[in-house]
Structures are given as C-alpha cells and as structure tokens.
Amino acid sequence: xxxxxxxxxxxxxxxxxxxxxxxxxxxxxxxxxxxxxxxxxxxxxxxxxxxxxxxxxxxxxxxxxxxxxxxxxxxxxxxxxxxxxxxxxxxxxxxxxxxxxxxxxxxxxxxxxxxxxxxxxxxxxxxxxxxxxxxxxxxxxxxxxxxxxxxxxxxxxxxxxxxxxxxxxxxxxxxxxxxxxxxxxxxxxxxxxxxxxxxxxxxxxxxxxxxxxxxxxxxxxxxxxxxxxxxxxxxxxxxxxxxxx
Numbered sequence: 001x002x003x004x005x006x007x008x009x010x011x012x013x014x015x016x017x018x019x020x021x022x023x024x025x026x027x028x029x030x031x032x033x034x035x036x037x038x039x040x041x042x043x044x045x046x047x048x049x050x051x052x053x054x055x056x057x058x059x060x061x062x063x064x065x066x067x068x069x070x071x072x073x074x075x076x077x078x079x080x081x082x083x084x085x086x087x088x089x090x091x092x093x094x095x096x097x098x099x100x101x102x103x104x105x106x107x108x109x110x111x112x113x114x115x116x117x118x119x120x121x122x123x124x125x126x127x128x129x130x131x132x133x134x135x136x137x138x139x140x141x142x143x144x145x146x147x148x149x150x151x152x153x154x155x156x157x158x159x160x161x162x163x164x165x166x167x168x169x170x171x172x173x174x175x176x177x178x179x180x181x182x183x184x185x186x187x188x189x190x191x192x193x194x195x196x197x198x199x200x201x202x203x204x205x206x207x208x209x210x211x212x213x214x215x216x217x218x219x220x221x222x223x224x225x226x227x228x229x230x231x232x233x234x235x236x237x238x239x240x241x242x243x244x245x
Contacts, residue, residue, distance in 0.1 A: 004032055005041045005049070007136040007147065012044045016066045017055065025062035028054070040064070043139075045147040048072060074143050076103035078240035079188045081167070082228055085112035085156065085195035086119065091225045096131050096150065100138035102232040103240060106149050107135065110156040113200040124153045156203060160210040164190065171199070171207050172227055173214030180215050180231065185239045193228040 006024045020028065028034045036054050042064065043049040049070050055063040082104045084095060096107055109131065111118065119127055131150040139147050168186035172193065192199075192212055199207065208214070222230060236242040 003039050003041050004028065004034065005043065005140045005143070007140055008042050008044050010044065011046065012042055012050050012066055014050065014066055014069050018064055018066070020062040020064055022060070025060065029057060029062055042066065043145040045136075045139075045145070047145060049145050073145060075146055076105075076236060076240040077187065078103070078236060079105040080232060080235060080240075081106040081108060081190045082232065083108045083110055083156075083159065083190060083192045084228055085110055085193060085199070085224065086115035086117040086153075087195060087224050088116040092117075092127075092131060093134050095225050095228060096134045097138045098229050099232055100135050100144065100148050101142045102229060103144075103236055103242075104148055104232060106151065107131070108151045108159060109153045110159050111153065112156045112195050112203055114197040115195040119153055128153055157206060160206050164211050169207075169210065169212040170215055170231075171204070171212045172217055172222075172231060173204070174216050174221070176214035176216045178213065178215050180217065180234050180238060183213070183215060187239070189235060191228065191231055191235070193224060193231070196224055198224075 006020065006028065008018070008021055008024065010018070034040070034054055036056055038054045040052050040054070041049050042052045049072050050066045051068050051070065052064045052066045055065045082099050084107060086092065086109060087095060092109065099107060109128065128150055135150055136147050139145070167188045167190045169190045170192070192207055217231060217234070233242065
C-alpha cells in the first residue's frame with residue numbers, strides 16, 4: 001500500500017515529534033481522514049524521506065512522530081531548468097505540476113512580450129509562492145523528495161542577460177533544422193518556452209544571441225501548456241530517467 005506523503009518545510013530528523021503544518025494537517029485529517037496511529041511519509045526537501053505516524057489529534061492540531069530516515073531519491077540524472085513564459089488562467093499551475101512529475105529540476109517564470117498575464121510587486125510574489133506550493137504538492141504525489149524551486153518572476157530580457165554556465169540552451173522553433181534527437185546529449189539543459197503565440201521575433205533573436213539553439217518538434221503547432229511538457233518528456237526519454245533499461 002502506498003502511504004500518504006506530505007512535505008514539511010522545517011528540517012526533520014529521526015525520532016522527532018512535530019506539529020504538522022496547518023495545510024498538511026487539514027489534508028491529512030479532514031480530506032484523507034487519517035486517524036491517530038496512521039502511518040505516513042514526511043519529507044523536507046533536503047533529500048530522503050521519513051517514516052512517521054500520527055501521534056495525536058487535538059482539534060486543528062496534528063502531532064506526528066518520525067521514525068526511520070530512508071535514503072530514497074527519484075531525481076533524474078538530467079538537470080532541466082524550464083524557463084516558462086507566463087501563461088493565462090490556470091495553465092501555469094498545470095504546467096508546473098506536470099513539469100515536476102516529469103522530473104524538471106528548476107522552474108523560472110518569465111514575462112515575455114506575448115504573455116497575456118501580467119504580474120508585478122506583491123501580486124507577483126504571491127503567485128510565485130502559490131506555484132512553489134504547486135511544486136511541493138506535485139512532489140507529494142509523484143514520490144520526489146527534492147522540491148524543484150520556482151524562481152522569482154522576472155522579464156525574459158533580464159533573464160537572458162544571465163550567463164548560461166555549462167547548460168545547453170534550447171528553445172522550440174518550428175523552422176529549425178535540428179530536432180531534439182539530433183542534438184548532442186547533455187546533462188544540464190535550459191529549456192525556453194514562449195507564451196500563447198510563442199516568442200516575439202525580437203525575443204527569438206535575443207535568445208539566440210544568449211546561446212539558445214532552436215529545435216523543431218514534430219509537424220504540429222503545440223499550445224504553450226503542451227510544448228514544454230512534450231519537450232521535457234522527450235528529453236527525459238533521450239537523456240534522462242525515462243530511457244528504457
């Protein structure tokens with residue numbers, strides 16, 4: 001039986017007695033209706049996971065006792081940073097959730113010229129905090145013990161000015177001569193995805209000047225919420241942990 005998994009930000013340790021964070025406690029007791037003594041898995045994002053059980057329930061407070069630490073990781077050997085232009089509505093939530101399930105290492109939300117959604121100041125900070133919660137929840141579901149970071153929102157031009165380091169920089173371009181299958185394998189990739197309508201021509205030029213290589217991916221035009229996820233799946237199948245064998 002798969003035990004319920006919960007993310008706790010505070011550092012955990014074997015034998016510790018902790019109060020579960022309020023959202024975790026609410027989900028465990030009100031949604032899953034776990035009783036005292038129920039086993040679970042807790043992780044703090046620092047690697048590995050802990051066997052635990054509910055020690056007692058006091059109204060809205062849930063106390064848990066941790067036992068053994070387990071050296072369990074489900075991280076891909078391929079480190080992918082998804083640079084995702086802002087998407088409208090709930091598309092960003094969907095993209096972040098599924099990207100985490102597909103093993104993305106980090107997520108960088110950027111505002112591009114064709115982004116329908118516009119965020120700034122406190123509103124932007126709240127959305128990033130929300131997306132970080134989406135990332136953690138996706139880890140609970142898919143078994144990951146290291147939570148991908150959602151970086152603070154910034155403009156695409158600003159992010160492109162940063163050095164690439166040793167990362168292979170890729171962007172989708174239906175006119176490109178190369179495909180993902182013809183690119184030389186890498187272990188560190190930055191994948192740039194445009195918003196609805198794709199990247200602006202000037203952004204494409206700026207991305208190329210920043211070292212991004214255009215790749216095409218099939219004959220069909222993919223929506224922004226499909227393109228990045230499809231590319232992630234292909235990259236993991238080619239170079240990551242979705243390879244057979």
